[in-house]
Amino acid sequence: MLDQVTATRYVTPLREGGSLPGIVEADDFGTYVVKFRGAGQGLKVLVAEVLVGELARALGLNVPRMTVVDLQAPIAKYEADEEVQDLLTASLGLNLGIDFLPGSFGYDGSRPPAPDTAADIVWLDAFTANVDRTWSNPNLLVWHRNPWLIDHGAALYFHHGWPSRGADPQRFAVQPFDATTHVLRDVASSPGAAHERLSPGITSDLLRRVVDAVPDGWLEQAPGLENPEAVRAAYVDHLLARLANPSAWLPKDRS
Ligand SMILES: Nc1ncnc2c1ncn2[C@@H]1O[C@H](COP(=O)(O)OP(=O)(O)OP(=O)(O)O)[C@@H](O)[C@H]1O
Ligand SMILES: [Mg+2]
Structure with missing residues:
Protein backbone atom coordinates (compact mmCIF):
# COMPACT_ATOMS: atom_id res chain seq x y z
CA MET A 1 0.00 0.00 0.00
CA LEU A 2 2.92 2.40 0.69
CA ASP A 3 5.87 2.69 -1.66
CA GLN A 4 9.32 3.39 -0.33
CA VAL A 5 11.66 6.08 -1.67
CA THR A 6 15.00 7.49 -0.57
CA ALA A 7 15.42 11.15 0.34
CA THR A 8 17.82 13.04 -1.91
CA ARG A 9 17.51 16.60 -0.54
CA TYR A 10 16.05 18.37 2.46
CA VAL A 11 14.52 21.52 0.99
CA THR A 12 12.98 23.59 3.77
CA PRO A 13 11.10 23.33 7.04
CA LEU A 14 7.33 23.96 7.06
CA ARG A 15 7.32 26.51 9.82
CA GLU A 16 3.61 26.22 10.61
CA GLY A 17 3.78 22.59 11.58
CA GLY A 18 4.06 21.83 15.28
CA SER A 19 6.08 18.68 14.59
CA LEU A 20 8.65 20.46 12.36
CA PRO A 21 7.61 18.71 9.15
CA GLY A 22 9.87 19.53 6.22
CA ILE A 23 9.80 19.47 2.45
CA VAL A 24 12.02 16.75 1.04
CA GLU A 25 12.87 15.60 -2.47
CA ALA A 26 13.30 11.91 -3.17
CA ASP A 27 14.87 9.61 -5.71
CA ASP A 28 11.54 9.14 -7.53
CA PHE A 29 11.66 12.91 -8.34
CA GLY A 30 8.75 13.40 -5.95
CA THR A 31 8.44 16.24 -3.47
CA TYR A 32 7.08 15.27 -0.08
CA VAL A 33 6.03 16.81 3.19
CA VAL A 34 7.93 14.58 5.58
CA LYS A 35 6.84 13.80 9.13
CA PHE A 36 10.05 12.81 10.90
CA ARG A 37 10.37 9.81 13.16
CA GLY A 38 12.72 11.81 15.40
CA ALA A 39 10.24 14.67 16.05
CA GLY A 40 9.12 15.02 19.65
CA GLN A 41 5.72 13.36 19.11
CA GLY A 42 7.27 9.97 18.43
CA LEU A 43 6.40 7.11 16.14
CA LYS A 44 2.76 6.72 17.16
CA VAL A 45 1.74 9.85 15.29
CA LEU A 46 3.19 8.33 12.11
CA VAL A 47 1.10 5.21 12.71
CA ALA A 48 -2.05 7.32 13.20
CA GLU A 49 -1.29 9.24 9.98
CA VAL A 50 -1.06 6.02 7.97
CA LEU A 51 -4.04 4.25 9.52
CA VAL A 52 -6.46 7.15 9.37
CA GLY A 53 -5.17 8.52 6.06
CA GLU A 54 -5.49 5.16 4.33
CA LEU A 55 -8.92 4.53 5.85
CA ALA A 56 -10.04 7.92 4.55
CA ARG A 57 -8.74 7.09 1.09
CA ALA A 58 -10.50 3.73 1.14
CA LEU A 59 -13.74 5.56 1.98
CA GLY A 60 -13.34 7.70 -1.12
CA LEU A 61 -12.04 10.88 0.52
CA ASN A 62 -9.12 12.87 -0.93
CA VAL A 63 -5.85 12.21 0.86
CA PRO A 64 -2.43 12.99 -0.64
CA ARG A 65 -0.52 9.83 -1.51
CA MET A 66 1.67 8.64 1.36
CA THR A 67 5.02 6.94 1.06
CA VAL A 68 7.82 5.72 3.30
CA VAL A 69 10.89 7.95 2.99
CA ASP A 70 14.25 6.47 3.88
CA LEU A 71 16.58 9.14 5.25
CA GLN A 72 20.28 8.39 5.13
CA ALA A 73 23.15 10.01 6.99
CA PRO A 74 24.62 12.31 4.30
CA ILE A 75 21.41 14.34 4.05
CA ALA A 76 21.60 15.18 7.74
CA LYS A 77 25.34 15.76 7.69
CA TYR A 78 25.25 18.57 5.13
CA GLU A 79 22.32 20.46 6.64
CA ALA A 80 23.45 23.92 7.80
CA ASP A 81 20.62 24.75 10.24
CA GLU A 82 21.53 23.18 13.56
CA GLU A 83 17.98 22.54 14.75
CA VAL A 84 17.13 20.84 11.46
CA GLN A 85 20.38 18.88 11.54
CA ASP A 86 19.48 17.51 14.98
CA LEU A 87 16.03 16.53 13.77
CA LEU A 88 17.41 14.79 10.68
CA THR A 89 20.09 13.00 12.67
CA ALA A 90 17.42 11.72 15.03
CA SER A 91 15.36 10.59 12.03
CA LEU A 92 17.73 8.36 10.08
CA GLY A 93 15.77 5.42 8.69
CA LEU A 94 12.11 5.29 7.72
CA ASN A 95 9.95 8.42 7.87
CA LEU A 96 6.53 9.29 6.50
CA GLY A 97 6.22 11.24 3.27
CA ILE A 98 3.02 12.92 2.13
CA ASP A 99 2.77 14.09 -1.46
CA PHE A 100 3.28 17.85 -1.49
CA LEU A 101 0.25 19.54 -3.05
CA PRO A 102 1.62 22.58 -4.88
CA GLY A 103 -0.64 25.61 -4.85
CA SER A 104 -2.95 24.25 -2.18
CA PHE A 105 -4.20 26.56 0.54
CA HIS A 144 -7.92 22.10 -7.45
CA ARG A 145 -11.08 23.33 -5.68
CA ASN A 146 -11.48 20.14 -3.68
CA PRO A 147 -10.82 19.46 0.01
CA TRP A 148 -7.82 17.26 0.81
CA LEU A 149 -7.33 15.75 4.25
CA ILE A 150 -3.98 16.05 6.03
CA ASP A 151 -2.53 15.58 9.50
CA HIS A 152 -4.14 12.65 11.29
CA GLY A 153 -1.39 12.36 13.89
CA ALA A 154 -3.69 13.29 16.77
CA ALA A 155 -6.24 10.53 16.04
N1 LIG B 1 0.70 17.53 1.47
C1 LIG B 1 0.83 18.84 1.69
N2 LIG B 1 0.90 19.70 0.64
C2 LIG B 1 1.04 21.03 0.86
N3 LIG B 1 1.14 21.61 2.08
C3 LIG B 1 1.06 20.81 3.15
C4 LIG B 1 0.91 19.38 3.03
N4 LIG B 1 0.89 18.83 4.25
C5 LIG B 1 1.03 19.86 5.11
N5 LIG B 1 1.12 21.05 4.48
C6 LIG B 1 1.28 22.38 5.10
O1 LIG B 1 2.05 22.24 6.28
C7 LIG B 1 1.30 22.59 7.44
C8 LIG B 1 1.64 21.64 8.58
O2 LIG B 1 1.30 20.32 8.22
P1 LIG B 1 0.64 19.35 9.28
O3 LIG B 1 -0.59 19.95 9.83
O4 LIG B 1 0.49 18.03 8.64
O5 LIG B 1 1.81 19.31 10.35
P2 LIG B 1 1.81 19.20 11.94
O6 LIG B 1 3.19 19.35 12.41
O7 LIG B 1 1.09 17.96 12.32
O8 LIG B 1 1.00 20.46 12.31
P3 LIG B 1 0.22 20.92 13.59
O9 LIG B 1 0.55 19.99 14.70
O10 LIG B 1 0.71 22.31 13.75
O11 LIG B 1 -1.19 20.83 13.14
C9 LIG B 1 -0.15 22.51 6.98
O12 LIG B 1 -0.98 23.35 7.71
C10 LIG B 1 -0.05 22.93 5.52
O13 LIG B 1 0.00 24.34 5.43
MG1 LIG C 1 -1.69 20.41 11.27
Whole structure:
Protein backbone atom coordinates (compact mmCIF):
# COMPACT_ATOMS: atom_id res chain seq x y z
CA MET A 1 0.00 0.00 0.00
CA LEU A 2 2.92 2.40 0.69
CA ASP A 3 5.87 2.69 -1.66
CA GLN A 4 9.32 3.39 -0.33
CA VAL A 5 11.66 6.08 -1.67
CA THR A 6 15.00 7.49 -0.57
CA ALA A 7 15.42 11.15 0.34
CA THR A 8 17.82 13.04 -1.91
CA ARG A 9 17.51 16.60 -0.54
CA TYR A 10 16.05 18.37 2.46
CA VAL A 11 14.52 21.52 0.99
CA THR A 12 12.98 23.59 3.77
CA PRO A 13 11.10 23.33 7.04
CA LEU A 14 7.33 23.96 7.06
CA ARG A 15 7.32 26.51 9.82
CA GLU A 16 3.61 26.22 10.61
CA GLY A 17 3.78 22.59 11.58
CA GLY A 18 4.06 21.83 15.28
CA SER A 19 6.08 18.68 14.59
CA LEU A 20 8.65 20.46 12.36
CA PRO A 21 7.61 18.71 9.15
CA GLY A 22 9.87 19.53 6.22
CA ILE A 23 9.80 19.47 2.45
CA VAL A 24 12.02 16.75 1.04
CA GLU A 25 12.87 15.60 -2.47
CA ALA A 26 13.30 11.91 -3.17
CA ASP A 27 14.87 9.61 -5.71
CA ASP A 28 11.54 9.14 -7.53
CA PHE A 29 11.66 12.91 -8.34
CA GLY A 30 8.75 13.40 -5.95
CA THR A 31 8.44 16.24 -3.47
CA TYR A 32 7.08 15.27 -0.08
CA VAL A 33 6.03 16.81 3.19
CA VAL A 34 7.93 14.58 5.58
CA LYS A 35 6.84 13.80 9.13
CA PHE A 36 10.05 12.81 10.90
CA ARG A 37 10.37 9.81 13.16
CA GLY A 38 12.72 11.81 15.40
CA ALA A 39 10.24 14.67 16.05
CA GLY A 40 9.12 15.02 19.65
CA GLN A 41 5.72 13.36 19.11
CA GLY A 42 7.27 9.97 18.43
CA LEU A 43 6.40 7.11 16.14
CA LYS A 44 2.76 6.72 17.16
CA VAL A 45 1.74 9.85 15.29
CA LEU A 46 3.19 8.33 12.11
CA VAL A 47 1.10 5.21 12.71
CA ALA A 48 -2.05 7.32 13.20
CA GLU A 49 -1.29 9.24 9.98
CA VAL A 50 -1.06 6.02 7.97
CA LEU A 51 -4.04 4.25 9.52
CA VAL A 52 -6.46 7.15 9.37
CA GLY A 53 -5.17 8.52 6.06
CA GLU A 54 -5.49 5.16 4.33
CA LEU A 55 -8.92 4.53 5.85
CA ALA A 56 -10.04 7.92 4.55
CA ARG A 57 -8.74 7.09 1.09
CA ALA A 58 -10.50 3.73 1.14
CA LEU A 59 -13.74 5.56 1.98
CA GLY A 60 -13.34 7.70 -1.12
CA LEU A 61 -12.04 10.88 0.52
CA ASN A 62 -9.12 12.87 -0.93
CA VAL A 63 -5.85 12.21 0.86
CA PRO A 64 -2.43 12.99 -0.64
CA ARG A 65 -0.52 9.83 -1.51
CA MET A 66 1.67 8.64 1.36
CA THR A 67 5.02 6.94 1.06
CA VAL A 68 7.82 5.72 3.30
CA VAL A 69 10.89 7.95 2.99
CA ASP A 70 14.25 6.47 3.88
CA LEU A 71 16.58 9.14 5.25
CA GLN A 72 20.28 8.39 5.13
CA ALA A 73 23.15 10.01 6.99
CA PRO A 74 24.62 12.31 4.30
CA ILE A 75 21.41 14.34 4.05
CA ALA A 76 21.60 15.18 7.74
CA LYS A 77 25.34 15.76 7.69
CA TYR A 78 25.25 18.57 5.13
CA GLU A 79 22.32 20.46 6.64
CA ALA A 80 23.45 23.92 7.80
CA ASP A 81 20.62 24.75 10.24
CA GLU A 82 21.53 23.18 13.56
CA GLU A 83 17.98 22.54 14.75
CA VAL A 84 17.13 20.84 11.46
CA GLN A 85 20.38 18.88 11.54
CA ASP A 86 19.48 17.51 14.98
CA LEU A 87 16.03 16.53 13.77
CA LEU A 88 17.41 14.79 10.68
CA THR A 89 20.09 13.00 12.67
CA ALA A 90 17.42 11.72 15.03
CA SER A 91 15.36 10.59 12.03
CA LEU A 92 17.73 8.36 10.08
CA GLY A 93 15.77 5.42 8.69
CA LEU A 94 12.11 5.29 7.72
CA ASN A 95 9.95 8.42 7.87
CA LEU A 96 6.53 9.29 6.50
CA GLY A 97 6.22 11.24 3.27
CA ILE A 98 3.02 12.92 2.13
CA ASP A 99 2.77 14.09 -1.46
CA PHE A 100 3.28 17.85 -1.49
CA LEU A 101 0.25 19.54 -3.05
CA PRO A 102 1.62 22.58 -4.88
CA GLY A 103 -0.64 25.61 -4.85
CA SER A 104 -2.95 24.25 -2.18
CA PHE A 105 -4.20 26.56 0.54
CA GLY A 106 -5.62 26.05 3.99
CA TYR A 107 -9.39 25.61 4.21
CA ASP A 108 -11.03 28.93 5.03
CA GLY A 109 -14.69 28.12 4.39
CA SER A 110 -14.77 29.88 1.03
CA ARG A 111 -15.05 26.59 -0.86
CA PRO A 112 -17.03 24.27 1.38
CA PRO A 113 -17.21 20.62 0.37
CA ALA A 114 -20.53 19.09 -0.66
CA PRO A 115 -22.70 18.41 2.44
CA ASP A 116 -22.38 14.63 2.15
CA THR A 117 -18.60 14.83 1.73
CA ALA A 118 -18.42 17.08 4.79
CA ALA A 119 -20.52 14.56 6.74
CA ASP A 120 -18.22 11.76 5.62
CA ILE A 121 -15.23 13.70 6.97
CA VAL A 122 -16.98 14.40 10.28
CA TRP A 123 -17.83 10.70 10.50
CA LEU A 124 -14.22 9.65 9.83
CA ASP A 125 -12.98 12.02 12.54
CA ALA A 126 -15.58 10.80 15.04
CA PHE A 127 -14.80 7.16 14.30
CA THR A 128 -11.04 7.63 14.67
CA ALA A 129 -11.34 10.18 17.52
CA ASN A 130 -9.50 12.85 15.54
CA VAL A 131 -9.86 16.07 17.53
CA ASP A 132 -7.63 18.01 15.15
CA ARG A 133 -9.99 19.45 12.54
CA THR A 134 -11.21 22.67 14.06
CA TRP A 135 -11.25 26.29 12.86
CA SER A 136 -8.01 26.98 14.70
CA ASN A 137 -6.37 23.98 13.02
CA PRO A 138 -8.47 22.78 10.06
CA ASN A 139 -5.92 20.28 8.68
CA LEU A 140 -7.83 20.50 5.45
CA LEU A 141 -6.24 21.81 2.27
CA VAL A 142 -8.08 23.09 -0.78
CA TRP A 143 -6.41 21.89 -3.97
CA HIS A 144 -7.92 22.10 -7.45
CA ARG A 145 -11.08 23.33 -5.68
CA ASN A 146 -11.48 20.14 -3.68
CA PRO A 147 -10.82 19.46 0.01
CA TRP A 148 -7.82 17.26 0.81
CA LEU A 149 -7.33 15.75 4.25
CA ILE A 150 -3.98 16.05 6.03
CA ASP A 151 -2.53 15.58 9.50
CA HIS A 152 -4.14 12.65 11.29
CA GLY A 153 -1.39 12.36 13.89
CA ALA A 154 -3.69 13.29 16.77
CA ALA A 155 -6.24 10.53 16.04
CA LEU A 156 -6.35 7.14 17.78
CA TYR A 157 -4.98 8.65 20.96
CA PHE A 158 -5.78 5.47 22.88
CA HIS A 159 -2.42 4.15 21.73
CA HIS A 160 -0.65 6.72 23.90
CA GLY A 161 -2.31 5.01 26.87
CA TRP A 162 -0.97 1.57 26.24
CA PRO A 163 0.91 -0.04 28.00
CA SER A 164 0.39 1.68 31.36
CA ARG A 165 -3.39 1.79 31.09
CA GLY A 166 -3.52 -1.41 29.09
CA ALA A 167 -4.94 -1.91 25.66
CA ASP A 168 -8.69 -2.01 26.19
CA PRO A 169 -10.76 -1.85 22.99
CA GLN A 170 -13.98 -1.44 24.97
CA ARG A 171 -12.82 1.84 26.45
CA PHE A 172 -12.06 3.31 23.03
CA ALA A 173 -15.31 1.83 21.70
CA VAL A 174 -17.42 4.10 23.91
CA GLN A 175 -15.23 7.22 23.99
CA PRO A 176 -17.55 10.10 23.04
CA PHE A 177 -16.65 12.55 20.27
CA ASP A 178 -17.34 16.27 20.49
CA ALA A 179 -18.22 17.49 16.99
CA THR A 180 -19.28 20.98 18.09
CA THR A 181 -15.89 22.50 17.22
CA HIS A 182 -15.40 20.55 13.98
CA VAL A 183 -14.57 22.83 11.06
CA LEU A 184 -17.19 21.18 8.83
CA ARG A 185 -19.95 20.78 11.36
CA ASP A 186 -22.13 23.52 9.90
CA VAL A 187 -21.86 22.35 6.30
CA ALA A 188 -22.17 18.61 6.95
CA SER A 189 -25.38 16.74 6.20
CA SER A 190 -26.50 13.94 8.51
CA PRO A 191 -23.73 12.05 10.39
CA GLY A 192 -26.25 9.22 10.87
CA ALA A 193 -26.64 8.88 7.11
CA ALA A 194 -22.84 9.04 6.75
CA HIS A 195 -22.61 6.13 9.18
CA GLU A 196 -25.03 4.12 7.03
CA ARG A 197 -22.97 4.97 3.94
CA LEU A 198 -19.50 4.34 5.31
CA SER A 199 -19.56 1.81 8.14
CA PRO A 200 -20.24 -1.23 5.88
CA GLY A 201 -16.98 -0.43 4.06
CA ILE A 202 -14.89 -0.72 7.24
CA THR A 203 -14.40 -4.46 7.09
CA SER A 204 -11.82 -6.44 9.02
CA ASP A 205 -10.13 -7.10 5.67
CA LEU A 206 -9.74 -3.38 5.04
CA LEU A 207 -8.45 -2.77 8.57
CA ARG A 208 -5.98 -5.61 8.13
CA ARG A 209 -4.68 -4.10 4.88
CA VAL A 210 -4.33 -0.69 6.47
CA VAL A 211 -2.39 -1.93 9.52
CA ASP A 212 -0.21 -4.02 7.23
CA ALA A 213 0.85 -0.81 5.46
CA VAL A 214 2.62 0.41 8.60
CA PRO A 215 6.32 -0.50 8.66
CA ASP A 216 7.20 -2.94 11.47
CA GLY A 217 9.73 -0.50 12.90
CA TRP A 218 7.04 2.09 13.69
CA LEU A 219 4.97 -0.33 15.78
CA GLU A 220 6.33 0.13 19.28
CA GLN A 221 5.96 -2.83 21.55
CA ALA A 222 4.30 -2.69 24.93
CA PRO A 223 3.57 -5.21 27.67
CA GLY A 224 1.07 -7.64 26.17
CA LEU A 225 1.86 -6.33 22.69
CA GLU A 226 5.22 -7.91 22.27
CA ASN A 227 5.68 -7.93 18.51
CA PRO A 228 4.47 -5.92 15.51
CA GLU A 229 1.74 -8.46 14.74
CA ALA A 230 0.26 -8.10 18.23
CA VAL A 231 0.29 -4.31 17.89
CA ARG A 232 -1.43 -4.55 14.50
CA ALA A 233 -4.09 -6.86 15.92
CA ALA A 234 -4.71 -4.42 18.77
CA TYR A 235 -5.42 -1.57 16.34
CA VAL A 236 -7.86 -3.77 14.41
CA ASP A 237 -9.62 -4.83 17.63
CA HIS A 238 -9.96 -1.23 18.83
CA LEU A 239 -11.41 0.01 15.55
CA LEU A 240 -13.83 -2.92 15.17
CA ALA A 241 -15.03 -2.42 18.74
CA ARG A 242 -15.67 1.28 18.10
CA LEU A 243 -17.42 0.58 14.80
CA ALA A 244 -19.89 -1.61 16.69
CA ASN A 245 -20.75 1.16 19.19
CA PRO A 246 -21.82 4.20 17.14
CA SER A 247 -24.36 5.32 19.75
CA ALA A 248 -21.43 6.32 21.98
CA TRP A 249 -19.60 8.57 19.50
CA LEU A 250 -21.70 9.27 16.40
CA PRO A 251 -22.50 13.02 16.28
CA LYS A 252 -26.20 13.82 16.42
CA ASP A 253 -27.94 15.17 13.35
CA ARG A 254 -28.47 18.93 13.55
CA SER A 255 -32.13 19.68 14.16
N1 LIG B 1 0.70 17.53 1.47
C1 LIG B 1 0.83 18.84 1.69
N2 LIG B 1 0.90 19.70 0.64
C2 LIG B 1 1.04 21.03 0.86
N3 LIG B 1 1.14 21.61 2.08
C3 LIG B 1 1.06 20.81 3.15
C4 LIG B 1 0.91 19.38 3.03
N4 LIG B 1 0.89 18.83 4.25
C5 LIG B 1 1.03 19.86 5.11
N5 LIG B 1 1.12 21.05 4.48
C6 LIG B 1 1.28 22.38 5.10
O1 LIG B 1 2.05 22.24 6.28
C7 LIG B 1 1.30 22.59 7.44
C8 LIG B 1 1.64 21.64 8.58
O2 LIG B 1 1.30 20.32 8.22
P1 LIG B 1 0.64 19.35 9.28
O3 LIG B 1 -0.59 19.95 9.83
O4 LIG B 1 0.49 18.03 8.64
O5 LIG B 1 1.81 19.31 10.35
P2 LIG B 1 1.81 19.20 11.94
O6 LIG B 1 3.19 19.35 12.41
O7 LIG B 1 1.09 17.96 12.32
O8 LIG B 1 1.00 20.46 12.31
P3 LIG B 1 0.22 20.92 13.59
O9 LIG B 1 0.55 19.99 14.70
O10 LIG B 1 0.71 22.31 13.75
O11 LIG B 1 -1.19 20.83 13.14
C9 LIG B 1 -0.15 22.51 6.98
O12 LIG B 1 -0.98 23.35 7.71
C10 LIG B 1 -0.05 22.93 5.52
O13 LIG B 1 0.00 24.34 5.43
MG1 LIG C 1 -1.69 20.41 11.27
